[in-house]
Every structure is written in structure tokens, then in C-alpha cells.
Amino acid sequence: xxxxxxxxxxxxxxxxxxxxxxxxxxxxxxxxxxxxxxxxxxxxxxxxxxxxxxxxxxxxxxxxxxxxxxxxxxxxxxxxxxxxxxxxxxxxxxxxxxxxxxxxxxxxxxxxxxxxxxxxxxxxxxxxxxxxxxxxxxxxxxxxxxxxxxxxxxxxxxxxxxxxxxxxxxxxxxxxxxxxxxxxxxxxxxxxxxxxxxxxxxxxxxxxxxxxxxxxxxxxxxxxxxxxxxxxxxxxxxxxxxxxxxxxxxxxxxxxxxxxxxxxxxxxxxxxxxxxxxxxxx
Amino acid sequence: xxxxxxxxxxxxxxxxxxxxxxxxxxxxxxxxxxxxxxxxxxxxxxxxxxxxxxxxxxxxxxxxxxxxxxxxxxxxxxxxxxxxxxxxxxxxxxxxxxxxxxxxxxxxxxxxxxxxxxxxxxxxxxxxxxxxxxxxxxxxxxxxxxxxxxxxxxxxxxxxxxxxxxxxxxxxxxxxxxxxxxxxxxxxxxxxxxxxxxxxxxxxxxxxxxxxxxxxxxxxxxxxxxxxxxxxxxxxxxxx
Numbered sequence: 001x002x003x004x005x006x007x008x009x010x011x012x013x014x015x016x017x018x019x020x021x022x023x024x025x026x027x028x029x030x031x032x033x034x035x036x037x038x039x040x041x042x043x044x045x046x047x048x049x050x051x052x053x054x055x056x057x058x059x060x061x062x063x064x065x066x067x068x069x070x071x072x073x074x075x076x077x078x079x080x081x082x083x084x085x086x087x088x089x090x091x092x093x094x095x096x097x098x099x100x101x102x103x104x105x106x107x108x109x110x111x112x113x114x115x116x117x118x119x120x121x122x123x124x125x126x127x128x129x130x131x132x133x134x135x136x137x138x139x140x141x142x143x144x145x146x147x148x149x150x151x152x153x154x155x156x157x158x159x160x161x162x163x164x165x166x167x168x169x170x171x172x173x174x175x176x177x178x179x180x181x182x183x184x185x186x187x188x189x190x191x192x193x194x195x196x197x198x199x200x201x202x203x204x205x206x207x208x209x210x211x212x213x214x215x216x217x218x219x220x221x222x223x224x225x226x227x228x229x230x231x232x233x234x235x236x237x238x239x240x241x242x243x244x245x246x247x248x249x250x251x252x253x254x255x256x257x258x259x260x261x262x263x264x265x266x267x268x269x270x271x272x273x274x275x276x277x278x279x280x281x282x
Numbered sequence: 283x284x285x286x287x288x289x290x291x292x293x294x295x296x297x298x299x300x301x302x303x304x305x306x307x308x309x310x311x312x313x314x315x316x317x318x319x320x321x322x323x324x325x326x327x328x329x330x331x332x333x334x335x336x337x338x339x340x341x342x343x344x345x346x347x348x349x350x351x352x353x354x355x356x357x358x359x360x361x362x363x364x365x366x367x368x369x370x371x372x373x374x375x376x377x378x379x380x381x382x383x384x385x386x387x388x389x390x391x392x393x394x395x396x397x398x399x400x401x402x403x404x405x406x407x408x409x410x411x412x413x414x415x416x417x418x419x420x421x422x423x424x425x426x427x428x429x430x431x432x433x434x435x436x437x438x439x440x441x442x443x444x445x446x447x448x449x450x451x452x453x454x455x456x457x458x459x460x461x462x463x464x465x466x467x468x469x470x471x472x473x474x475x476x477x478x479x480x481x482x483x484x485x486x487x488x489x490x491x492x493x494x495x496x497x498x499x500x501x502x503x504x505x506x507x508x509x510x511x512x513x514x515x516x517x518x519x520x521x522x
Contacts, residue, residue: 037364166382169374172364178335179353180378180430187382227365227410 003253014252020141020149021210021244021262024202027153028214029222029240030160031195033233036219038171043090044215046105047196049112050086051203051211054079056119076148080200087196091189145205152201156194167191168229207259210247210266214240217266224273239269285310286349286434286466287332292341294324294331300339301327302489307496309434309468314460316477316484316499317470324489325470326356329438332468350378352432352465356439357419362412368422369407372398375426397429401455417448421455428459435459437469441476449473453480478503 007014035044058075086108090101160167170177170187177184195215202211218239222232247262254261285308293303302324309315309332319325330336331343333351352375360366375397376390386394398404401421406414411422420440427435437456441449457480460467471477477484478499485496486505495505 037361039361039363162383165377165380165385169377172366173355173360173374175330175335175355175359176353176374176377179333179351182377182382223363223365227413228367229365229370232365 007249007252010252014248016143016146017141017258018245018248020145020205021248022241023150023153024198024206024211025214025218025240025242025244025262026237027156027198027240028202028211029218029236029238030233031156031198032215032217032219032240033222033236034167034171034191035195035215036223041216042102042105042109043192044195044199045212046090046109046112047083047086047199048203048208048212048215049109049116051079051083051196051200052116052208053112053119054082054200055204056116056123057082059123060119075204076201079204080197083196083200083203084193087192088189091192092185141205149201149205152197156198159190159194163187163190206262210244210259210262213263213266214243217263217270218243221266221270221273224270224277239266243269285344286346288344289332289338290342290344292331292343293339294327294336295339296327296336298339302487302492302494303339304341305494307485309466311433311466312464313466313483314481315466315468316481317468317487318472318474318477318484319487320490321472322489324487326438327489328487329436329468329470333436346433349434350430350432352427352430352435354420354423354427354435354437354440356442357416357423360411365410365412367407368398368403368409368411368414368425369394371411371422372403372407372425372429375429378430378432393431394425394429397425400428400459401425415448416443417445417451420444420448420452424452424455424459428463431463432465434466434468437467439470439472441471441473449476456480 032044035041055075055078058073058078061073061078062075090105090108166177166182166187170182170184170191174184177187199211199215202214218236219232221239222235225235226232243266244262247265248258250256250265251258251261287307287309289305289307291304291306293300294305295301295303305328317325317328327336331338333353334343334345372394373386373390376386376394380386380390395404398407401424403418403421403425406418406422411419414422424437424440427437435456440456441452444452453476456467456469459465467481469477469481482499483497484499484502485494486502487494495502497505
């Protein structure tokens with residue numbers, strides 16, 4: 001009770017990170033439904049790592065860059081640029097010299113993960129900053145993120161509101177979409193780029209681990225709880241928000257790492273969902 | 283242009299690797315084509331080439347301008363992870379007439395309802411597609427195909443894994459829809475008996491024997507290729 005009072009009295013401390021976390025949880029929960037249904041969870045893992053690489057690379061280059069070039073190596077810009085490029089590559093390139101698409105995605109994930117650690121070893125801020133990028137640092141956030149992340153989320157929601165039918169059609173039955181002359185490649189690219197943009201924006205604020213968790217666990221949990229597609233989206237958004245908010249709360253009162261606590265909260269919801277499903281079908 | 287689809291010297295295959303050809307074929311309006319051949323014989327590749335889902339390795343596929351297809355793919359093609367309802371599935375058949383960025387309107391929903399009524403699945407509309415029986419799935423896919431008001435219905439193994447009663451019901455539906463709506467039908471099936479009862483034209487395809495033959499049912503049932511393939515004596519085909 002005392003901890004709760006302390007938490008409530010510290011409103012000025014957690015308001016911004018809570019807003020950022022909740023919006024990130026909502027939008028990643030929403031986009032994650034496509035990630036899970038299309039069975040591209042590994043793509044989202046690779047994108048979060050590549051986004052982290054963008055942030056680490058910006059730290060590394062920032063130390064030795066001045067003037068106009070310094071703007072270009074801003075973590076925000078570099079992270080989005082690298083993640084969107086990777087998403088475009090995954091969306092547009094289908095033939096990988098007889099290597100499966102999963103193999104190339106795994107290559108991207110491992111290369112980015114290794115490069116982040118190497119860059120972390122070389123930058124002045126050191127290992128602590130890199131750990132924050134990878135595992136989540138949302139104790140405090142950049143004040144600009146309170147505007148950037150909701151604005152990006154609003155843009156993505158608007159695109160998805162207009163193209164919901166089309167994204168679901170190409171995800172469920174690509175052959176029929178081609179038969180009906182839908183621009184399948186363009187729709188797949190827009191969908192993946194919208195995921196990439198939110199991954200990049202959210203990873204810089206929260207870290208790779210919670211963003212990956214929000215893309216995978218709330219949608220999987222929602223699929224345990226309902227058989228209705230539109231309700232899967234609604235539940236996944238709610239679970240993303242709850243995981244972020246409760247994760248932040250417990251991180252605050254238990255003094256645990258924020259990103260990891262958000263991830264564990266999402267995982268607990270997943271276990272509850274799984275138990276519910278098992279009870280229901282038994 | 284009197285034909286709906288015309289294949290000229292077409293070689294079918296994937297990634298520029300031809301598996302069978304050259305194929306010359308003309309599909310005219312109102313015909314019921316049966317496609318037979320062994321597993322992995324190239325039937326689905328031919329269908330996908332006709333549907334323009336994969337390009338021919340060589341040759342040309344010409345289709346009448348504005349031709350609308352209704353496609354019933356193999357039901358196992360759909361990933362069961364999607365909790366898509368029957369209503370949502372059948373509505374997708376209507377997307378041939380609804381461009382990207384637009385939503386189904388009142389007329390579309392009415393057409394979807396009619397298609398579900400016609401195939402006897404209106405009572406299943408809120409169920410998920412993945413929870414249906416094999417026969418119900420095929421009827422839902424048939425409803426989806428006709429919801430788009432097609433000129434030509436293309437069915438890939440619509441009676442596979444369906445019991446005898448279910449098969450009879452599906453074939454009766456296909457025949458009724460064909461007659462009521464004046465459709466052209468192309469149907470792949472393993473069951474020669476099913477095809478000879480309903481088709482008036484047949485094609486046999488077997489890439490491993492570099493074999494493609496097409497013609498009237500009567501001609502094909504007496505063809506050495508067909509009788510040899512099914513181990514039959516040449517007989518007069520059953521009359522509908």
C-alpha cells in the first residue's frame with residue numbers, strides 16, 4: 001500500500017514513460033496480430049534488433065561526427081532508416097539463392113545482434129546504454145517521444161483503418177488477391193513498413209525486448225481468448241496496454257528493469273490465456 | 283473473341299523451369315471441363331497458369347477482357363491460425379468487385395447472403411471456417427466463389443476428403459449453379475467417375491509422361507491415354 005502511494009505521488013516521474021509505454025503496447029499489440037497470423041514473428045525479432053543496431057550505430061557515429069552530418073546520425077533517423085530498409089528487403093526480395101527466407105531473416109537478426117554488442121564495446125557510453133537499448137530503458141523517456149510515438153501510432157492506425165480489408169485479404173489468401181488484381185506486393189510492403197516504422201520508434205524509447213514481446217505475446221494471448229478476428233485485434237491492443245502499464249508499475253515498486261518487467265507481464269497474460277484455452281477445450 | 287481463355291503453345295512451370303508443354307487449349311463459354319491426372323502431375327500448375335497466378339514459361343495465355351473468375355482452391359491451403367468467420371470468408375469472394383481501400387456495401391452484403399443461402403451455409407455464417415467439417419468447408423468456398431458473380435468457376439479438388447454424401451451434395455450444387463448462372467466450369471478431381479458424370483469436356487495431364495490431351499468426354503474416354511492411365515477398357519462414357 002505504501003509502495004502504491006509512493007507510486008501515485010510520483011506521478012510527475014512516470015506520466016511520460018507510462019504514456020509512451022501504453023501507446024507502444026497498443027500499437028505493437030495491434031500490428032502484432034498480423035505478425036502472428038502471417039507467422040513472421042522472427043521477422044519482428046529481426047526488425048527490433050536491426051532497429052537497435054540503428055540506435056547503437058548513431059551513438060557510435062555521433063561521437064565522431066559534427067554539423068549537418070550529426071543530424072543524419074541521430075538515433076531516431078538512423079534507426080527508422082535501417083529498419084525500413086530491412087522491411088523493404090524482406091517484403092520485396094523473395095529469392096535468396098536457394099536459401100529459405102527464414103534463413104536470411106535469421107542472418108539479419110544475428111548480424112544485427114552481434115553488431116550491436118560490438119558497437120556497444122566501442123562507444124563511450126558503454127555497455128549500460130547498449131543494455132538499455134536491448135532490454136528496455138523506459139524508466140524515463142525523451143520528452144519528444146510523448147508526441148512522436150502517439151503521432152506515429154495515429155498515422156499507422158489511419159493507414160490500417162483504410163486498408164484493413166486489404167491487409168487481411170493478402171495475409172489470408174494471397175492467391176485470390178492476385179487473381180482479383182489487388183496490388184499484393186505493394187500492400188505487403190506497406191504493411192511491413194508500417195510495422196518497421198513503429199518497431200523503430202518504439203525500440204528507441206523502450207528497448208528491443210519489450211517491443212518484440214508486445215508484437216508477439218498479446219496477439220498470441222488474444223488468439224487463445226476469442227474466435228472472432230476483430231475481437232482479436234481489440235483484445236491484443238488491450239493486453240499490450242495492460243502489459244506496458246502493469247510492467248511499468250511493478251518495475252517502479254519492485255525496482256526491477258522496466259523493459260524486462262513489461263515483457264514478463266505480457267508473458268504472464270500469455271500463460272493465463274493458455275490456461276483459459278486449455279480449460280475451455282478440456 | 284469467341285473463347286474465354288486460349289492457351290497458345292504454353293509451357294507451364296515454376297521459376298522459368300518448364301514442366302510440361304507446349305499446350306494448346308481453348309475454353310469456350312458454358313462448358314464443363316474436367317481435369318484429371320496423377321498427384322504432382324501438373325494439374326494445379328496448369329490451373330494457376332490459366333488463372334494468371336503464375337506466368338507461363340513460354341507461350342501466351344489470352345483471356346477475354348473483363349473475365350471474372352470464381353476460384354475454389356484446395357481447402358487445406360488456408361492457415362487454420364486465422365479465426366476467419368464463414369461470413370468474412372464468403373465476403374472475400376466479393377472483393378473481385380470491391381477495389382482496395384473500399385469496403386463492402388449493402389449490395390455486396392446482400393449478394394454474400396444470397397451465396398450462403400444458395401449453398402446452404404447461412405446458419406454457419408458466424409462459425410469460424412477452421413471449425414467446419416470438410417463438406418461444410420467446401421460449400422463455404424463455393425459460396426465465396428459465386429459471391430463475386432463470376433463468368434468462370436475454377437475448382438481445385440472440391441470433393442477431396444469429403445464423404446460420398448457430401449461429394450454428391452457439392453457436385454449437385456456445382457451443377458445447379460452452372461445451369462442457373464450459365465457459368466463455365468473447370469474442375470480438377472481425382473475421381474474419374476465424378477468428372478464423367480458432370481463434365482462435357484476433359485483434359486488429362488501428366489508431366490512425368492509429357493502428356494497433355496484434351497477433348498470431348500466421349501473422345502477422351504476412348505483415348506488410349508485415359509484408358510491406360512485408369513486401367514480401363516475403352517467404353518462409352520456415361521450420359522448425364
